[in-house]
Amino acid sequence: MINRIIKFKSVKKLTNLGFSELEVVVEDINPMDGKLYDKRMSVPQDLNNRDYVELKRQVDAGELTIEDAD
Amino acid sequence: MSRARTFADLATASEAGSLSKRNMIDNGNFAVNQKTSTITCAANSSVGTTLDRWEIDSSATDQLSVEISQSDDVPTELGEGFSIKYQTKTVESATVASDEIVRLIHYIEAQDCQRLGYGTSSTKTATLSFYVKSSIAGTFSFIIYADDGADIIGSTYTINSADTWERKTITFVGNNLGTIANDTGIGLYLQWNIAAGSNFTGGDNSTWKAYAANLLASGHTQSTHMTVDESTFQLAGCQFELGEVATPFEHINFSDNLAKCQRYYSKSTPYGTAPGHGQDGTTNCVSIDMASNLMRTDRFFFPTSMRAAPTVTCHAQSGVSGSGTGQWAGYISSSWTQFTFSGGNVTTEGFCGSAGSTAGSQDGYAYWTHANWEANAEL
Numbered sequence: 245m246i247n248r249i250i251k252f253k254s255v256k257k258l259t260n261l262g263f264s265e266l267e268v269v270v271e272d273i274n275p276m277d278g279k280l281y282d283k284r285m286s287v288p289q290d291l292n293n294r295d296y297v298e299l300k301r302q303v304d305a306g307e308l309t310i311e312d313a314d
Numbered sequence: 315m316s317r318a319r320t321f322a323d324l325a326t327a328s329e330a331g332s333l334s335k336r337n338m339i340d341n342g343n344f345a346v347n348q349k350t351s352t353i354t355c356a357a358n359s360s361v362g363t364t365l366d367r368w369e370i371d372s373s374a375t376d377q378l379s380v381e382i383s384q385s386d387d388v389p390t391e392l393g394e395g396f397s398i399k400y401q402t403k404t405v406e407s408a409t410v411a412s413d414e415i416v417r418l419i420h421y422i423e424a425q426d427c428q429r430l431g432y433g434t435s436s437t438k439t440a441t442l443s444f445y446v447k448s449s450i451a452g453t454f455s456f457i458i459y460a461d462d463g464a465d466i467i468g469s470t471y472t473i474n475s476a477d478t479w480e481r482k483t484i485t486f487v488g489n490n491l492g493t494i495a496n497d498t499g500i501g502l503y504l505q506w507n508i509a510a511g512s513n514f515t516g517g518d519n520s521t522w523k524a525y526a527a528n529l530l531a532s533g534h535t536q537s538t539h540m541t542v543d544e545s546t547f548q549l550a551g552c553q554f555e556l557g558e559v560a561t562p563f564e565h566i567n568f569s570d571n572l573a574k575c576q577r578y579y580s581k582s583t584p585y586g587t588a589p590g591h592g593q594d595g596t597t598n599c600v601s602i603d604m605a606s607n608l609m610r611t612d613r614f615f616f617p618t619s620m621r622a623a624p625t626v627t628c629h630a631q632s633g634v635s636g637s638g639t640g641q642w643a644g645y646i647s648s649s650w651t652q653f654t655f656s657g658g659n660v661t662t663e664g665f666c667g668s669a670g671s672t673a674g675s676q677d678g679y680a681y682w683t684h685a686n687w688e689a690n691a692e693l
Contacts, residue, residue, distance in 0.1 A: 245459055245461075245464075245503065245525065245530075246371075246373050246415070246527075246530070248360045248362070248371065249358060249359050249360045249371070249373065250360070251359070258656055258658060258668075260670050261608065261656060261658055261668040261669075261670050262608075262658070262668070263656065263658030263659065263668065264658075265626075265656070265657065265658050265660055267656055268625075273354045273356060283627060284627070284628075284654075284656075285625050285626065285627045286625065286626045286627075286628075286656045286657035286658060286660060286665075287625050288623035288624070288625070288660045290622055290623040292498055292499065292621070292622030292623070292691075293622050293623055293624070293625060293691065294362070294625075294692060294693065295625045295690075296625075314670060
Protein backbone atom coordinates (compact mmCIF):
# COMPACT_ATOMS: atom_id res chain seq x y z
CA MET A 245 0.00 0.00 0.00
CA ILE A 246 0.98 3.59 -0.40
CA ASN A 247 2.65 4.94 2.73
CA ARG A 248 0.80 7.54 4.71
CA ILE A 249 2.17 11.01 4.17
CA ILE A 250 3.60 12.54 7.35
CA LYS A 251 6.04 15.40 6.86
CA PHE A 252 8.17 15.76 9.97
CA LYS A 253 9.98 19.07 10.37
CA SER A 254 12.07 18.03 13.36
CA VAL A 255 12.42 15.28 15.94
CA LYS A 256 14.14 15.70 19.29
CA LYS A 257 14.69 13.55 22.36
CA LEU A 258 13.05 14.57 25.64
CA THR A 259 15.55 12.90 27.94
CA ASN A 260 16.21 16.28 29.58
CA LEU A 261 12.70 15.96 31.05
CA GLY A 262 13.22 12.34 32.03
CA PHE A 263 10.96 11.13 29.22
CA SER A 264 11.58 8.50 26.58
CA GLU A 265 9.08 10.13 24.20
CA LEU A 266 10.21 12.13 21.20
CA GLU A 267 9.24 15.74 20.57
CA VAL A 268 8.06 15.96 16.99
CA VAL A 269 7.15 19.04 14.99
CA VAL A 270 4.95 18.67 11.92
CA GLU A 271 3.39 21.20 9.63
CA ASP A 272 -0.37 21.21 9.98
CA ILE A 273 -3.31 23.28 8.78
CA ASN A 274 -5.19 25.27 11.37
CA PRO A 275 -8.87 24.51 10.66
CA MET A 276 -9.81 27.90 12.08
CA ASP A 277 -7.99 29.99 9.48
CA GLY A 278 -6.69 27.46 6.94
CA LYS A 279 -3.09 28.58 7.53
CA LEU A 280 -0.10 26.33 8.05
CA TYR A 281 1.44 26.22 11.51
CA ASP A 282 3.97 24.12 13.40
CA LYS A 283 2.30 21.46 15.52
CA ARG A 284 4.45 20.07 18.34
CA MET A 285 3.65 16.57 19.58
CA SER A 286 5.04 14.00 21.99
CA VAL A 287 5.42 10.63 20.30
CA PRO A 288 5.97 7.47 22.38
CA GLN A 289 8.61 5.09 21.03
CA ASP A 290 6.00 2.39 20.57
CA LEU A 291 5.76 0.30 17.41
CA ASN A 292 1.98 0.38 17.74
CA ASN A 293 2.01 4.17 17.41
CA ARG A 294 1.52 5.14 13.77
CA ASP A 295 3.55 8.34 14.03
CA TYR A 296 6.50 6.49 15.55
CA VAL A 297 6.36 3.77 12.90
CA GLU A 298 6.56 6.34 10.11
CA LEU A 299 9.17 8.38 11.96
CA LYS A 300 11.34 5.30 12.43
CA ARG A 301 10.95 4.40 8.77
CA GLN A 302 12.20 7.83 7.74
CA VAL A 303 15.10 7.68 10.22
CA ASP A 304 16.11 4.21 9.01
CA ALA A 305 15.96 5.48 5.43
CA GLY A 306 18.29 8.34 6.29
CA GLU A 307 15.61 10.94 5.54
CA LEU A 308 15.27 12.18 9.12
CA THR A 309 17.59 12.68 12.09
CA ILE A 310 16.68 12.57 15.77
CA GLU A 311 18.26 15.49 17.58
CA ASP A 312 19.64 15.26 21.10
CA ALA A 313 17.69 16.79 23.97
CA ASP A 314 18.23 20.43 24.95
CA MET B 315 -37.29 -3.33 1.75
CA SER B 316 -40.25 -5.44 2.91
CA ARG B 317 -40.52 -6.59 6.53
CA ALA B 318 -40.35 -10.21 5.41
CA ARG B 319 -37.13 -9.49 3.54
CA THR B 320 -35.70 -7.65 6.55
CA PHE B 321 -36.46 -10.56 8.89
CA ALA B 322 -35.01 -13.02 6.41
CA ASP B 323 -31.80 -10.98 6.15
CA LEU B 324 -31.50 -10.70 9.92
CA ALA B 325 -31.97 -14.46 10.22
CA THR B 326 -29.16 -14.91 7.73
CA ALA B 327 -26.97 -12.53 9.71
CA SER B 328 -27.76 -14.46 12.88
CA GLU B 329 -26.68 -17.69 11.24
CA ALA B 330 -23.45 -15.96 10.28
CA GLY B 331 -22.94 -15.33 13.99
CA SER B 332 -23.46 -11.62 14.25
CA LEU B 333 -27.02 -10.48 14.93
CA SER B 334 -25.92 -7.88 17.48
CA LYS B 335 -22.94 -5.57 17.02
CA ARG B 336 -22.64 -6.97 13.54
CA ASN B 337 -21.28 -3.77 12.00
CA MET B 338 -17.48 -3.95 12.03
CA ILE B 339 -17.20 -0.27 11.03
CA ASP B 340 -16.91 2.24 13.88
CA ASN B 341 -18.84 5.48 13.47
CA GLY B 342 -20.50 4.16 10.34
CA ASN B 343 -23.25 6.72 10.81
CA PHE B 344 -20.70 9.56 11.12
CA ALA B 345 -22.34 10.90 14.27
CA VAL B 346 -19.10 11.20 16.23
CA ASN B 347 -17.00 14.21 15.30
CA GLN B 348 -14.76 15.04 18.23
CA LYS B 349 -12.67 17.52 16.26
CA THR B 350 -15.85 19.45 15.42
CA SER B 351 -14.24 21.63 12.76
CA THR B 352 -14.15 21.16 9.01
CA ILE B 353 -10.83 19.50 8.16
CA THR B 354 -8.65 20.69 5.29
CA CYS B 355 -6.40 18.22 3.52
CA ALA B 356 -3.70 19.84 1.41
CA ALA B 357 -2.11 18.39 -1.71
CA ASN B 358 0.00 15.30 -1.16
CA SER B 359 -0.96 14.85 2.47
CA SER B 360 -3.10 12.77 4.80
CA VAL B 361 -5.32 13.63 7.75
CA GLY B 362 -5.64 10.63 10.01
CA THR B 363 -8.72 11.66 11.96
CA THR B 364 -11.37 13.74 10.26
CA LEU B 365 -14.74 12.63 11.51
CA ASP B 366 -13.75 9.99 14.05
CA ARG B 367 -12.18 6.85 12.58
CA TRP B 368 -12.18 8.18 9.01
CA GLU B 369 -9.02 9.24 7.19
CA ILE B 370 -8.62 11.32 4.04
CA ASP B 371 -5.54 10.70 1.93
CA SER B 372 -4.53 12.75 -1.09
CA SER B 373 -1.44 11.10 -2.47
CA ALA B 374 0.97 12.61 -5.03
CA THR B 375 -1.44 15.45 -5.83
CA ASP B 376 0.05 18.83 -6.70
CA GLN B 377 -2.53 21.53 -6.06
CA LEU B 378 -5.59 19.68 -4.82
CA SER B 379 -7.06 20.93 -1.56
CA VAL B 380 -10.16 19.30 -0.13
CA GLU B 381 -12.37 19.74 2.88
CA ILE B 382 -13.95 17.01 4.97
CA SER B 383 -16.98 17.90 7.04
CA GLN B 384 -19.90 16.39 8.89
CA SER B 385 -23.20 16.90 7.07
CA ASP B 386 -26.74 16.35 8.30
CA ASP B 387 -27.76 15.46 4.76
CA VAL B 388 -28.59 11.76 4.96
CA PRO B 389 -30.82 9.39 2.99
CA THR B 390 -34.41 9.52 4.19
CA GLU B 391 -34.60 5.74 4.57
CA LEU B 392 -31.57 5.75 6.89
CA GLY B 393 -33.50 7.97 9.24
CA GLU B 394 -30.67 9.12 11.50
CA GLY B 395 -27.05 10.09 11.76
CA PHE B 396 -24.89 12.17 9.52
CA SER B 397 -22.82 11.80 6.41
CA ILE B 398 -19.16 12.48 5.76
CA LYS B 399 -18.77 15.07 3.04
CA TYR B 400 -15.75 15.47 0.79
CA GLN B 401 -15.55 18.72 -1.19
CA THR B 402 -12.89 19.89 -3.61
CA LYS B 403 -11.72 23.43 -2.77
CA THR B 404 -8.70 23.78 -5.06
CA VAL B 405 -8.44 21.68 -8.19
CA GLU B 406 -5.46 20.07 -9.86
CA SER B 407 -4.20 22.37 -12.60
CA ALA B 408 -3.83 19.55 -15.11
CA THR B 409 -5.55 16.27 -15.79
CA VAL B 410 -5.20 13.52 -13.19
CA ALA B 411 -1.64 12.20 -13.22
CA SER B 412 -0.97 8.46 -13.22
CA ASP B 413 0.37 8.41 -9.63
CA GLU B 414 -2.36 10.49 -7.98
CA ILE B 415 -5.08 9.05 -5.81
CA VAL B 416 -7.63 10.48 -3.38
CA ARG B 417 -9.42 8.16 -0.98
CA LEU B 418 -11.42 7.86 2.21
CA ILE B 419 -10.11 5.10 4.48
CA HIS B 420 -11.52 3.31 7.50
CA TYR B 421 -9.25 0.96 9.46
CA ILE B 422 -10.49 -2.05 11.42
CA GLU B 423 -8.34 -3.20 14.33
CA ALA B 424 -6.85 -6.65 13.82
CA GLN B 425 -8.30 -8.30 16.92
CA ASP B 426 -11.75 -7.21 15.77
CA CYS B 427 -11.25 -8.99 12.43
CA GLN B 428 -10.82 -12.45 13.93
CA ARG B 429 -14.47 -13.32 13.28
CA LEU B 430 -13.65 -13.27 9.55
CA GLY B 431 -11.36 -16.29 9.91
CA TYR B 432 -9.09 -15.06 7.14
CA GLY B 433 -6.26 -17.40 6.25
CA THR B 434 -7.99 -20.38 7.82
CA SER B 435 -10.12 -23.18 6.46
CA SER B 436 -13.18 -21.39 7.82
CA THR B 437 -12.61 -18.03 6.17
CA LYS B 438 -15.92 -16.18 5.91
CA THR B 439 -17.78 -14.10 3.39
CA ALA B 440 -18.60 -10.52 4.39
CA THR B 441 -20.83 -7.85 2.92
CA LEU B 442 -20.35 -4.11 2.67
CA SER B 443 -23.28 -1.73 2.39
CA PHE B 444 -23.28 2.05 2.24
CA TYR B 445 -25.14 5.04 0.92
CA VAL B 446 -23.30 7.31 -1.47
CA LYS B 447 -24.11 10.68 -3.03
CA SER B 448 -21.84 12.44 -5.47
CA SER B 449 -22.06 15.57 -7.54
CA ILE B 450 -20.49 13.53 -10.34
CA ALA B 451 -21.94 10.20 -11.50
CA GLY B 452 -19.84 7.36 -12.89
CA THR B 453 -17.92 4.23 -11.99
CA PHE B 454 -16.01 4.30 -8.69
CA SER B 455 -14.03 1.67 -6.82
CA PHE B 456 -13.69 0.23 -3.34
CA ILE B 457 -11.02 -2.09 -1.97
CA ILE B 458 -10.30 -4.16 1.12
CA TYR B 459 -6.62 -4.50 2.04
CA ALA B 460 -5.49 -7.07 4.62
CA ASP B 461 -2.40 -5.50 6.13
CA ASP B 462 -0.61 -8.50 7.63
CA GLY B 463 -0.51 -10.55 4.45
CA ALA B 464 -0.62 -7.58 2.06
CA ASP B 465 -3.64 -9.09 0.31
CA ILE B 466 -6.21 -7.09 -1.59
CA ILE B 467 -9.67 -7.49 -3.11
CA GLY B 468 -11.99 -4.91 -4.59
CA SER B 469 -14.98 -4.03 -6.65
CA THR B 470 -16.39 -1.21 -8.68
CA TYR B 471 -19.81 0.30 -8.21
CA THR B 472 -21.78 2.76 -10.28
CA ILE B 473 -23.24 6.03 -9.10
CA ASN B 474 -26.13 6.34 -11.49
CA SER B 475 -27.35 9.86 -10.81
CA ALA B 476 -25.54 12.95 -9.59
CA ASP B 477 -26.63 14.51 -6.27
CA THR B 478 -28.84 11.56 -5.36
CA TRP B 479 -28.47 9.16 -2.45
CA GLU B 480 -28.02 5.57 -3.64
CA ARG B 481 -27.45 2.43 -1.57
CA LYS B 482 -24.71 0.04 -2.68
CA THR B 483 -23.98 -3.47 -1.46
CA ILE B 484 -20.92 -5.54 -2.29
CA THR B 485 -20.19 -9.06 -1.06
CA PHE B 486 -16.61 -10.28 -0.69
CA VAL B 487 -15.55 -13.89 -0.32
CA GLY B 488 -13.24 -14.76 2.55
CA ASN B 489 -9.50 -14.39 2.16
CA ASN B 490 -7.58 -17.67 2.28
CA LEU B 491 -4.22 -16.17 1.35
CA GLY B 492 -3.14 -14.84 4.72
CA THR B 493 -4.14 -14.64 8.38
CA ILE B 494 -4.69 -11.53 10.46
CA ALA B 495 -2.68 -11.52 13.68
CA ASN B 496 -4.83 -11.25 16.79
CA ASP B 497 -3.39 -7.96 17.99
CA THR B 498 -4.01 -4.20 18.16
CA GLY B 499 -2.51 -3.39 14.78
CA ILE B 500 -4.25 -2.80 11.47
CA GLY B 501 -6.46 -5.66 10.39
CA LEU B 502 -8.19 -4.30 7.34
CA TYR B 503 -8.23 -1.11 5.30
CA LEU B 504 -11.65 -0.32 3.86
CA GLN B 505 -10.98 2.20 1.14
CA TRP B 506 -13.39 4.25 -0.96
CA ASN B 507 -11.51 5.69 -3.93
CA ILE B 508 -12.78 9.09 -5.02
CA ALA B 509 -10.29 9.65 -7.82
CA ALA B 510 -7.38 7.56 -9.07
CA GLY B 511 -4.65 7.82 -11.69
CA SER B 512 -3.90 5.13 -14.24
CA ASN B 513 -1.18 3.45 -12.12
CA PHE B 514 -3.94 2.13 -9.86
CA THR B 515 -6.80 1.26 -12.18
CA GLY B 516 -5.55 -1.32 -14.65
CA GLY B 517 -5.57 -4.59 -12.73
CA ASP B 518 -8.24 -7.10 -11.84
CA ASN B 519 -8.92 -7.26 -8.10
CA SER B 520 -12.15 -9.24 -8.24
CA THR B 521 -10.53 -12.06 -6.22
CA TRP B 522 -8.05 -11.93 -3.33
CA LYS B 523 -4.52 -11.33 -4.62
CA ALA B 524 -1.15 -10.24 -3.36
CA TYR B 525 -1.02 -6.45 -3.40
CA ALA B 526 0.12 -4.62 -6.50
CA ALA B 527 -0.39 -0.93 -7.21
CA ASN B 528 -2.68 -1.56 -10.18
CA LEU B 529 -5.10 -3.38 -7.86
CA LEU B 530 -5.64 -0.36 -5.64
CA ALA B 531 -8.49 1.08 -7.73
CA SER B 532 -9.11 -1.52 -10.43
CA GLY B 533 -11.81 -0.48 -12.86
CA HIS B 534 -12.15 3.03 -11.44
CA THR B 535 -13.00 5.39 -14.32
CA GLN B 536 -14.49 8.54 -12.78
CA SER B 537 -11.73 10.75 -11.40
CA THR B 538 -12.91 14.26 -12.12
CA HIS B 539 -13.43 15.15 -8.47
CA MET B 540 -9.80 16.26 -8.64
CA THR B 541 -10.48 18.69 -11.45
CA VAL B 542 -14.01 19.98 -10.83
CA ASP B 543 -14.13 22.75 -8.27
CA GLU B 544 -16.61 22.33 -5.41
CA SER B 545 -17.39 18.77 -6.48
CA THR B 546 -18.67 16.61 -3.62
CA PHE B 547 -18.70 12.98 -2.51
CA GLN B 548 -20.65 11.80 0.54
CA LEU B 549 -20.99 8.53 2.42
CA ALA B 550 -23.61 7.54 5.00
CA GLY B 551 -24.73 4.38 6.77
CA CYS B 552 -21.56 2.36 6.15
CA GLN B 553 -21.73 -1.24 7.36
CA PHE B 554 -19.40 -4.24 6.99
CA GLU B 555 -20.75 -7.51 8.35
CA LEU B 556 -20.43 -11.25 8.15
CA GLY B 557 -22.59 -13.06 5.66
CA GLU B 558 -23.79 -12.77 2.12
CA VAL B 559 -26.55 -10.24 2.63
CA ALA B 560 -26.63 -6.61 3.64
CA THR B 561 -28.90 -6.23 6.66
CA PRO B 562 -30.48 -2.89 7.58
CA PHE B 563 -28.00 -0.40 9.04
CA GLU B 564 -27.40 -1.21 12.71
CA HIS B 565 -28.28 1.76 14.91
CA ILE B 566 -26.26 2.12 18.10
CA ASN B 567 -26.35 4.65 20.92
CA PHE B 568 -24.24 7.76 20.54
CA SER B 569 -22.50 7.02 23.86
CA ASP B 570 -21.45 3.57 22.66
CA ASN B 571 -20.29 5.03 19.38
CA LEU B 572 -18.27 7.77 21.11
CA ALA B 573 -16.63 5.33 23.54
CA LYS B 574 -15.52 3.12 20.65
CA CYS B 575 -14.01 6.11 18.88
CA GLN B 576 -12.20 7.31 22.02
CA ARG B 577 -10.09 4.17 21.90
CA TYR B 578 -8.40 5.83 18.91
CA TYR B 579 -8.68 9.57 19.59
CA SER B 580 -9.60 11.64 22.64
CA LYS B 581 -9.20 15.19 23.85
CA SER B 582 -9.66 17.27 26.95
CA THR B 583 -12.08 19.87 25.61
CA PRO B 584 -15.81 19.20 25.98
CA TYR B 585 -17.60 17.34 23.20
CA GLY B 586 -18.67 19.90 20.61
CA THR B 587 -15.68 22.14 21.31
CA ALA B 588 -12.79 21.92 18.90
CA PRO B 589 -9.42 20.98 20.39
CA GLY B 590 -6.80 23.67 20.51
CA HIS B 591 -5.76 26.69 22.45
CA GLY B 592 -8.40 29.16 23.39
CA GLN B 593 -10.45 26.80 25.54
CA ASP B 594 -9.69 28.44 28.86
CA GLY B 595 -10.38 26.52 32.00
CA THR B 596 -11.37 23.24 30.41
CA THR B 597 -8.22 21.60 31.63
CA ASN B 598 -6.81 23.24 34.72
CA CYS B 599 -4.15 21.59 36.74
CA VAL B 600 -1.53 22.26 39.34
CA SER B 601 2.07 22.00 38.22
CA ILE B 602 5.00 21.64 40.55
CA ASP B 603 8.44 23.10 39.99
CA MET B 604 10.35 20.08 41.16
CA ALA B 605 13.89 21.35 40.77
CA SER B 606 16.06 23.31 38.38
CA ASN B 607 13.29 24.43 36.09
CA LEU B 608 11.71 20.99 35.81
CA MET B 609 7.94 21.47 36.01
CA ARG B 610 5.66 18.46 36.31
CA THR B 611 1.90 17.98 36.31
CA ASP B 612 -0.18 15.30 37.89
CA ARG B 613 -1.27 12.48 35.60
CA PHE B 614 -4.08 12.97 33.08
CA PHE B 615 -6.24 9.94 32.37
CA PHE B 616 -7.90 9.17 29.05
CA PRO B 617 -11.66 8.46 29.00
CA THR B 618 -11.03 4.86 27.95
CA SER B 619 -8.03 2.61 27.39
CA MET B 620 -6.52 3.61 24.08
CA ARG B 621 -5.45 1.20 21.37
CA ALA B 622 -1.77 2.06 21.82
CA ALA B 623 0.30 4.66 23.63
CA PRO B 624 -0.97 7.74 21.76
CA THR B 625 0.74 10.75 20.30
CA VAL B 626 -0.01 13.65 22.66
CA THR B 627 -0.43 17.24 21.52
CA CYS B 628 -0.67 20.03 24.10
CA HIS B 629 -2.42 23.35 23.52
CA ALA B 630 -2.22 26.56 25.52
CA GLN B 631 -4.69 29.01 26.91
CA SER B 632 -5.60 31.80 24.54
CA GLY B 633 -4.70 35.39 25.21
CA VAL B 634 -1.17 34.60 26.33
CA SER B 635 1.55 35.78 24.05
CA GLY B 636 2.92 33.00 21.92
CA SER B 637 0.06 30.57 22.46
CA GLY B 638 0.55 27.51 20.33
CA THR B 639 0.73 23.79 20.32
CA GLY B 640 3.19 22.27 22.73
CA GLN B 641 2.82 25.27 25.00
CA TRP B 642 0.90 25.70 28.22
CA ALA B 643 0.17 28.79 30.26
CA GLY B 644 1.06 29.08 33.93
CA TYR B 645 0.42 31.73 36.52
CA ILE B 646 3.94 32.50 37.68
CA SER B 647 5.15 35.54 39.58
CA SER B 648 1.70 37.15 39.48
CA SER B 649 1.29 37.00 35.72
CA TRP B 650 0.45 34.52 33.02
CA THR B 651 3.40 33.21 31.15
CA GLN B 652 3.87 30.75 28.36
CA PHE B 653 6.20 27.80 28.41
CA THR B 654 6.90 24.79 26.26
CA PHE B 655 5.22 21.71 27.60
CA SER B 656 5.57 18.09 26.57
CA GLY B 657 3.61 14.95 27.29
CA GLY B 658 5.60 12.13 28.85
CA ASN B 659 5.28 8.71 30.46
CA VAL B 660 2.55 8.14 27.89
CA THR B 661 0.66 4.88 28.20
CA THR B 662 -2.67 3.62 26.90
CA GLU B 663 -4.24 5.03 30.08
CA GLY B 664 -2.79 8.52 30.40
CA PHE B 665 0.22 10.79 30.56
CA CYS B 666 1.83 13.52 32.60
CA GLY B 667 3.20 16.81 31.41
CA SER B 668 6.56 18.39 31.90
CA ALA B 669 8.36 21.60 31.05
CA GLY B 670 12.06 22.17 31.18
CA SER B 671 12.22 25.94 31.06
CA THR B 672 9.85 28.02 33.15
CA ALA B 673 11.40 31.41 33.75
CA GLY B 674 10.44 32.93 37.08
CA SER B 675 9.29 29.76 38.81
CA GLN B 676 10.85 28.61 42.06
CA ASP B 677 11.82 25.14 43.17
CA GLY B 678 9.20 23.49 45.33
CA TYR B 679 6.39 25.87 44.40
CA ALA B 680 3.09 24.88 42.81
CA TYR B 681 1.55 26.88 39.97
CA TRP B 682 -1.90 27.08 38.42
CA THR B 683 -1.76 26.11 34.76
CA HIS B 684 -4.15 26.09 31.80
CA ALA B 685 -3.81 23.57 29.05
CA ASN B 686 -5.62 21.28 26.67
CA TRP B 687 -4.50 18.09 25.04
CA GLU B 688 -5.29 15.67 22.25
CA ALA B 689 -4.31 12.01 22.24
CA ASN B 690 -4.19 10.11 18.96
CA ALA B 691 -3.78 6.34 18.76
CA GLU B 692 -5.44 5.92 15.37
CA LEU B 693 -4.46 2.92 13.30
